[in-house]
Amino acid sequence: MTNLHDRHNAVLPDWLALYYSSPIELTHGEGRHVWDVDGTKYLDFFGGILTTMTAHALPEVTKAVTEQAGRILHSSTLYLNRPMVELAERVAALSGIPDARVFFTTSGTEANDTALLLATAYRRSNQILAMRNSYHGRSFTAVGLTGNKGWSPTSLSPLQTLYVHGGVRGRGPYAHLSDADFIAACVDDLKDMLGQTRGVAALLAEPIQGVGGFTSPPDGLYAAFREVLSSQGVLWISDEVQTGWGRTGDHFWGWQAHAASGPPDMLTFAKGIGNGMSIGGVVARADIMNSLDANSISTFGGSPITMAAGLANLTYLLEHDLQGNARRVGGLLLERLRAAAAGVECVREVRGRGLMIGIELVKPGTDEPAPELATAVLEAAREGGLLLGKGGGHNTSVLRIAPPLSLTVAEAEEGAAIIERALRGV
Template sequence: MSELLARHRAVMPSWLSLYYDAPIEITGGKGVRVTDADGNSYLDFFAGIVTNMLGYDVAEVREAVERQIATGVAHTSTLYLLRGQVELAEKIARLSGIPDAKVFFTNSGTEANETALLLATQARGTDQVLAMRNSYHGRSYGTIAVTGNRGWKNSSLSPLNVHYLHGTDRDTPAFRGMGDAEYIEACVADLRDVLATATAPDVACLIAEPVQGVGGFAMAPDGLYAAYKEVLDEQGILFISDEVQTGWGRTGSSFWGIGDHGVVPDAITFAKGLGNGFAVGGVVARGDLMDGLTANGVSTFGGNPVSMAAANATLDYVLDHDLQAAAARLGPVVLDGLLPLTALASVGAVRGKGLMFAVEMADPATGAPSPALAGAVLEATRRRGLLIGKGGLRGNVLRMAPPLTITEADAREARDILVDAITEVDHDAAS
């Protein structure tokens, strides 16, 4: 493995980070478990960054892809009719709840968000965009501009005029101790102030994640985006829900994360889990909004036949097996076991929704965010056979988003490993 690591470092960029002191190469997978090049087996609770939504070697997805490849047609482009693309678009349009919806497919969440921003700024004739603090929307020029996390912003240059809103920062001094209703009221007052003082008329849109992925699964209290949308609607400002990590029932309580706010957005972006490992993303939006672009458009690889075969099979599997209900049922099995960890000096917070969980690690002496302790837990869970992720504004948040196909036994196993690993790290930090 050291030989492969040396080759990686020689030809891959230094900012392409790897997990673990001794990075692993995953060489096999079955169900919700993977195997590395050394033969070690792991329960996967990060799913390729919330992407392998059904796990590994799923017969329905594999066979659908094999059938498409067997036709000899892996690619034709959107210049020709694509049956699988139309079929998937019909399903997503129906599931979106957006009136007269149309769908455009891309290769990734970054591309999907770029497309949604293009639709909104074209429709409104302005480059002004509202975004959320602690957000992440992609690594391209436009999506970096609406990312509210300094650790992921490589440049201050921007094609957009962006203003950031509150919504997931209730622990900061300005809002600490507020209940949901009081916090929502304060955030709405700030939105009105931003529109009155910092923007010119005709703001294009607000783009927001119902649960902030890279932001450490931080989430606004339910109802905040409904309150925001009332203000946005007064001025015709569009609302884009970035569902790259929260879509397809993962939150358990709704099929789209934004459903917990009682809001139907003007556009929804999606990617990651829909292809169960195959590259697919897209936007579903009001028909008039989607049709509003005046120049030609094409997506060379977006919606290609192989990815569409995988995505159709994945979405059918999610619906046929009611994986949203599974997320709602199994989420508490993990979360209820993690919540007592807040009694430990090195645990700052525990939160979750459906099959999305986060644990904030803190310095036991000062209470300050501790990326080092988060890294120590990452190593401790790997040694115990569990893969998890990390993130957050300060890199101190452990995050877990397993395949939606885990069993209750898997949930209990992961929970127990996490509790054991965090308890060990807490003990070591205190000694």
């Protein structure tokens, strides 16, 4: 019988990437572990691209989904939906945005599309500021903002996108500056950009760039940007698809590292809130959310079954202080990985916050990205029983480490030991 990989290649697009020279089929999971079709057990340090945020097969989420499935699976937004209202109330209160309104989507891509629709309608402009090395989804509109050529298949776009500096601290023309001078230079760049434009709608930015390799600016950069943007009425949209819900440990939202300016005008979320169920959304001030002068609905956004999962998952996360766990265990893991990478010539930097850690690899003795080494370490870690991710604006040369937020100290130590062996072996 033809194997699943061959069947995959026969009917799915060539550009649909698979990890590993021999791709694996995952059949089930529990806690921070998953198993493949051959029964091999892996410690999961990528969580389905930062989506299994709490744990695999979390009983509270499984129970909520099962019970809701027994009542009704679907109704659409044309009818009142109690789980959707309840989750919206909680997300609005947690967002920090005053007079917040919430619109649910099915993915982070769709959430960012919606935020861009709102911003361009509110400001009557299709000019959008984005960060270099950014990624906001795979839709036609979102790809038009992507500042990472590895994930941007076309230059065509309905938007006029203008790219500013600041998302990457350790590379580029300002890398040699102190944090304060780095922020000042990026602000000057922003002012120069705005001085040559007419009526920019919004800045869409990830507090920590996910696909870009877990890079981030110094704390306070977006607060400094906000002062400049607000003076011209330009909106700030924080893309919290990967940084939300306490993953960074220090904060519940990534924007809070830049909190001197207060909350953003809008934030987008997805991934972790559903713990694997398909949930995304936008939180915005009421005047922005209600600025659309046309009818709209969502067939699948706010589905009763996904909302039930989101409510159960959020409740578990808050009651068990998983943000605190991300801070404590993430800090230990980061320290352990930096020790493991010491003296390994191909490691340029180990960076991160909470349970969102990147290891950037280069060709030994140079500053040149080494995607082939990242692939080799990924393979070696898998052989050792650990699943990692890859990313980076320089040809996917960064190992991405983002386990479920319930990770234990023992599991962090185990994963770090596997990564150390993989790095030194490669």
